[in-house]
Each structure stands twice: as C-alpha cells, then as structure tokens.
Amino acid sequence: MSGYHHTTTTENLPTEHLNPVFTSENMAEVQVILKRYPEGKQKSAVLPILHIAQKQWGWLSSPVMDYVATMMDILPIEVYEVATFYTMFHTNPVGNYVLEVCRTGPCCLLGAEQVIDRIKERYNIHEGETSADGMFTIKPVECLAACGFAPVMQIREQYFEHLSVENIDALLDQLAATDPKTIGYVGNMPVDVK
Amino acid sequence: MALKILTEHINVPGIKTLEVYRQYGGYRSVEKAVKTMSPDDVVEEVKKSGLRGRGGAGFPTGMKWSFIDKKSGNPRYLVCNADESEPGTFKDRYLMSNNPHALVEGMITSSYALGANLSYIYVRGELLYVIRILQKAIDEAYAAGYLGKNILGSGYDLDLHVHPGGGAYICGEETALIESLEGKRGNPRNKPPFPAVKGLYQNPTVVNNVETIAAVPWIVNNTGDEYAKIGIGRSTGTKLISACGHLQKQGIYEIELGVPVEEFIYSDEYCGGIRKGHELKAVVAGGSSVPILPAHLILKTANGENRLMTYESLADGGFATGTMLGSGGFIAMDETTCIVRNTWNFARFYSHESCGQCSPCREGTGWMEKVLYRIEHGQGREHDIDLLVDVAKKIEGNTICPLGDAAAWPVAAAIRHFRHEFEWHIRQPQEATQPGAVYREQVLV
Ligand SMILES: Cc1cc2nc3c(=O)[nH]c(=O)nc-3n(C[C@H](O)[C@H](O)[C@H](O)COP(=O)(O)O)c2cc1C
Numbered sequence A: 001m002s003g004y005h006h007t008t009t010t011e012n013l014p015t016e017h018l019n020p021v022f023t024s025e026n027m028a029e030v031q032v033i034l035k036r037y038p039e040g041k042q043k044s045a046v047l048p049i050l051h052i053a054q055k056q057w058g059w060l061s062s063p064v065m066d067y068v069a070t071m072m073d074i075l076p077i078e079v080y081e082v083a084t085f086y087t088m089f090h091t092n093p094v095g096n097y098v099l100e101v102c103r104t105g106p107c108c109l110l111g112a113e114q115v116i117d118r119i120k121e122r123y124n125i126h127e128g129e130t131s132a133d134g135m136f137t138i139k140p141v142e143c144l145a146a147c148g149f150a151p152v153m154q155i156r157e158q159y160f161e162h163l164s165v166e167n168i169d170a171l172l173d174q175l176a177a178t179d180p181k182t183i184g185y186v187g188n189m190p191v192d193v194k
Numbered sequence B: 001m002a003l004k005i006l007t008e009h010i011n012v013p014g015i016k017t018l019e020v021y022r023q024y025g026g027y028r029s030v031e032k033a034v035k036t037m038s039p040d041d042v043v044e045e046v047k048k049s050g051l052r053g054r055g056g057a058g059f060p061t062g063m064k065w066s067f068i069d070k071k072s073g074n075p076r077y078l079v080c081n082a083d084e085s086e087p088g089t090f091k092d093r094y095l096m097s098n099n100p101h102a103l104v105e106g107m108i109t110s111s112y113a114l115g116a117n118l119s120y121i122y123v124r125g126e127l128l129y130v131i132r133i134l135q136k137a138i139d140e141a142y143a144a145g146y147l148g149k150n151i152l153g154s155g156y157d158l159d160l161h162v163h164p165g166g167g168a169y170i171c172g173e174e175t176a177l178i179e180s181l182e183g184k185r186g187n188p189r190n191k192p193p194f195p196a197v198k199g200l201y202q203n204p205t206v207v208n209n210v211e212t213i214a215a216v217p218w219i220v221n222n223t224g225d226e227y228a229k230i231g232i233g234r235s236t237g238t239k240l241i242s243a244c245g246h247l248q249k250q251g252i253y254e255i256e257l258g259v260p261v262e263e264f265i266y267s268d269e270y271c272g273g274i275r276k277g278h279e280l281k282a283v284v285a286g287g288s289s290v291p292i293l294p295a296h297l298i299l300k301t302a303n304g305e306n307r308l309m310t311y312e313s314l315a316d317g318g319f320a321t322g323t324m325l326g327s328g329g330f331i332a333m334d335e336t337t338c339i340v341r342n343t344w345n346f347a348r349f350y351s352h353e354s355c356g357q358c359s360p361c362r363e364g365t366g367w368m369e370k371v372l373y374r375i376e377h378g379q380g381r382e383h384d385i386d387l388l389v390d391v392a393k394k395i396e397g398n399t400i401c402p403l404g405d406a407a408a409w410p411v412a413a414a415i416r417h418f419r420h421e422f423e424w425h426i427r428q429p430q431e432a433t434q435p436g437a438v439y440r441e442q443v444l445v
C-alpha cells in the first residue's frame, strides 16, 4: 500500500505534481470543454477536467486538485469532494496500469473472482495495492456495462473482455512488456482476450 | 425475423458515419419534425406511441414530456441518461458505440419537441471510448447543419454536448445525474420539485434513457399509431434486452415486447438455451435491482400462464411471485450458482454505491452486506434471515431516491424464493463453505 494519504502535504510527491500546469494540448481541450456549459455554470466542467488531469498526472494529488480549483475559480473543497466521490479518480499514487477488474454478480458467474485472485496472487498484493515493480495496481470495480462479455477489466479507456484464469497471465506479461503510455489512452475499442 | 427498430442497420459497415447513416434513412425525423411539425405535434406522436421509459421505471415518455414547464419561459433542457450502471445492463453502450447517430438524431428530434436549445448526453465515465465515438457523430451533425443555429433553415437552434461521469451508479438516478452534471457529488434531490419543473440549473429538464430517445425517430417517421401496433397492450414497441450469465449466446437482442420468456431463453434466434450440460436455476430479468425468480416462476406465472417479455407479464403476481422488466438486463443462472453468494455480491454493490445521504440506505445496505457476508462465509446465525428481511423492510420506501428499494428488493426476493439455501449455509456451514459448494435440493416457493 502506498504511504501517501490525502493531505495537503507535498512531501514525497513526484516533481511533476509540484506546481502542476496543463500541457498546452490539454489546456486547449479544457478550454473547449468549459464552453459547453451556460455562462456562470462552468463548475459543471469539473468531471471532464479531472479526467484530463488524471490522464496527464496519472492520479490526483492535492496540488493537482488545487490547480484545477484555481483554474476553474472554485474552492479546493469543491474539487476534493467530487474527486473522492467518484470511483474513477485515484487520490493516491497508482502503478503504471490500474487493473480495474469488474467484481459484480454477472462477471462473477463467469469467473471474475478467480481472475482477481490470480492477479493478487501473482503480484502478492491486496486490493488497492501496487506490485513491487510499480507496474500494476489491482482495483476491483463494480459493473462496467459489459456483462455479456464477462469477465471484464478496464485499463484507462480500454476494455479487456472474456478474461479467464487461463488467459490473464499472458495478458499481464504482454502489458508488462509494452510501453504503458501506449495502452488505453486514446479511446481504443474493447479487446476480446479470448 | 422479428421487426427491428433500434438495431435494423447496426451492422451495416460504416453506419457510424453520417454519410452511410443518411443513406439508410438517417436524420429524416429531424427534417420531418422541424419542417412540417410543431413541437407539440411531436409530443403528441410520442404520446400515441405508448413508448415507455427504457431506463428501468417504464414511465410513459409522452406524458413525461407533457409535464415540462413551458410557461415559465426559463430555458429547457433535455438530458440523455447514458449512465448505464445497473448490473446486467449493457444495451446502451452497444447502441451508442455501434450506431451513434441514432442517439444524436433522437436527441435533436426530442429536443425540438421539448423546445430545448441546449442538451446533454451524460455518459458514464468508464465509457470514454464511447464518448469519443459520440463526439465524432455530433461533430458530423454540426457540419451537416443538423445541429447549431437555424437547423435546416427552420429557425430552431440546438447545441448538443457529451458529458462524462466519474464512476458512480447513483448518477443513473435522474436527480443525482443532474447534480453530477452541475459538477457536484451525485446526491439525489428531494422530489418535488420534479426535474420537469426544476431540473438542471433549476430549469425545466427532461431526463430520458438512451434507448427511449433512440426510439423517437422511428415514431416521428412512421407515426405513433404504427409504433403502438407493435407489442402487446401497454407494452408497445421493441426493447433491447442485454442477456448475460450462463447462456449459450449472451448478447444484446432487440425483441418485440411480448416474446415469451421461454422462447427468449431457449430459441436459437435469441439466447440459444443454457450453457451446455447445465440447466436454468434462476433469472434476474431486469437488472440487479429487480426480484430474482426461480426457473419455474420466470417461465410461467403462478397461474400457469406463459410468462411474456412485457412490463405487465413479468410483474404478474406482484413481488410474491413476479418481478419487473426493469432495464432489460437479463441475468440467467444455472444450477452451479450459489444464490447466497450472488445475493451477498449484489448487497455489496448497493452498499458500495449508496451515496450516503439517507441513514436507512447508508447504514442498512452496509448492514445487509455484513450479515450476508457472514452467512456466505459460514458464520451465519439462526436469526440472521429474519434480520435481513427486517432491515430490507426498513430501508424500503424510507429514502430520498429508489436506490434503497433497489438494494432491499434483491435480498428480500432471494430469501423469499431460496430461503432453504440461506438456512443450509447457516446450519451446515462446513458443507456450504467448501469451494464451489451449492445447495442442490428442490427449491421451494
Ligand atoms: C439507483 C438508480 C440508478 C439508475 N440508473 C439508471 C441508468 O443507469 N440509466 C437510466 O437510463 N436510468 C437509470 N435510472 C432511472 C432514472 O432515474 C430515470 O428514471 C430514467 O433515466 C428516466 O428515463 P426513461 O423514462 O427514458 O427511462 C436509475 C434509477 C435509480 C434509482
């Protein structure tokens, strides 16, 4: 388990989290998003903007959330309370890949629990923890609206369907050998692992 | 082949592009509506169609639309509910990712009917790849003059945007969705006022499911009367059913409402039966929130009539022996399924997803989850079953939004129909906690 808890301390934070600023590409996207809401209702943009922030920094530290608040001209607490309510946002450091494996009923009928157990066993970690090499965080999640393709896992924007204890190891090997920056960032269509 | 309205062209190569979509008759409803019909004419057709909300509650769409406050002069909004998070439900994702223009067209025609000049599609955040597909379709629709100012020269203006959620089942509840769209936590609001009077930004708002909105173009093109001819009684039209669990062919099927449940499960046109070598034990017919039914009660009603895929037939017998069509999330379970484990799993889901503002739901869902956990793990106590029934009763009807009911019903129904499995877990914990152990005797009603 990571030692970082959500506080205002900046101790031990990676340097890119200190004085965070959106890249010009991301800032351009943020500006487009802000225009989607009526005058004076820009707070509506907090979820889409937090998604962009998480894409850039990997997880949402206090300085990153404070930066989003300042940029949107809302209070930091208005960002914290949103970031901690919605399960997609990581408010603690995570590995290169967050394995968001569905743990809900329909996926469990077809072996999701065994897949989750296999991942935990393989890296000797508990739910929410990251493998020793910093590569994989296991985060069981609730139904991903893909129950007919169960068991299912999401990594960033990408769905991986029809997982099993037989194919999960090969998939993890393949991910470990791939540049994490190339997986799941660009709206890839779901992959059938079967 | 059965009639297809929502998925007729879904497998046509290139249907995701505006060009191909138009070749197959796409956007005709926008032309027809903005050029030849008044907004109230469109509402009237939808009323006549008998279309009912496909998000789960089945409320008549035309009636909901007629409640929107047009008198105050405040801006009106249409918000599409694409939060799709009810376990077992995966139909909206399919429709949006494979035929995005069908939703965009429906949004334009429906917004026109409501007099909305700004509308949103709220998509669950996990579906970022679907959001990109929808955005592309919206961009194409703007470029072709179906969105923006003075649509097709009619003088009607509409802006349409996609908005991502952040991972929270509760945001599928319409007032939580509105809060979320305003940039807040997804805490449902007290009703009244209803969204039709005070919704998004405190202005009149209609929230409709993806599938509901995608049915509107066909109704406008072919008239509400034609749509009402499809289906049985008050269950008009077609419905997407997402079928999962222990079936030969899981997937998304568009059915004419009225197909017998038995045909849906066993015919090759649909699910093709239970997976090889196994038999049906139970079904959750309309998403995890609706009561689970044992095989004999899902195939036939308590009176021995064939159960049909309609709102009325599935509900026949009330909660004593019936269930609900709900969202169309059809979960089939064979004899290898442990009902106690599945009930615990669902209880954990609701406990995890409770927004926490109402005590009966926040505390009650957690309590049920803990009791079910201990029963499933061999530490159940004899009075635990009654305790669960009691807690479920005290949640039901005592919360701001129906998530509490949705959490209580599956537990109450599992105990109602499979009480022996719970008793077996409590009385023979050693046997029941063996890996893969399942109670195997005849289930009593
Ligand atoms: C806890 C909860 C979750 C819900 N989730 C969804 C959902 O994911 N999608 C949806 O369309 N409706 C969902 N609903 C129903 C909505 O509140 C609302 O009734 C629906 O969006 C109205 O659209 P319709 O009339 O077209 O069905 C949910 C309701 C509750 C209480």
Ligand code: FES
Binding pocket: A102, A103, A104, A105, A106, A107, A108, A142, A143, A144, A145, A146, A147, A148, A150, A152, B087, B088, B089
């Ligand atoms: S239960 Fe896993 S995707 Fe729905």
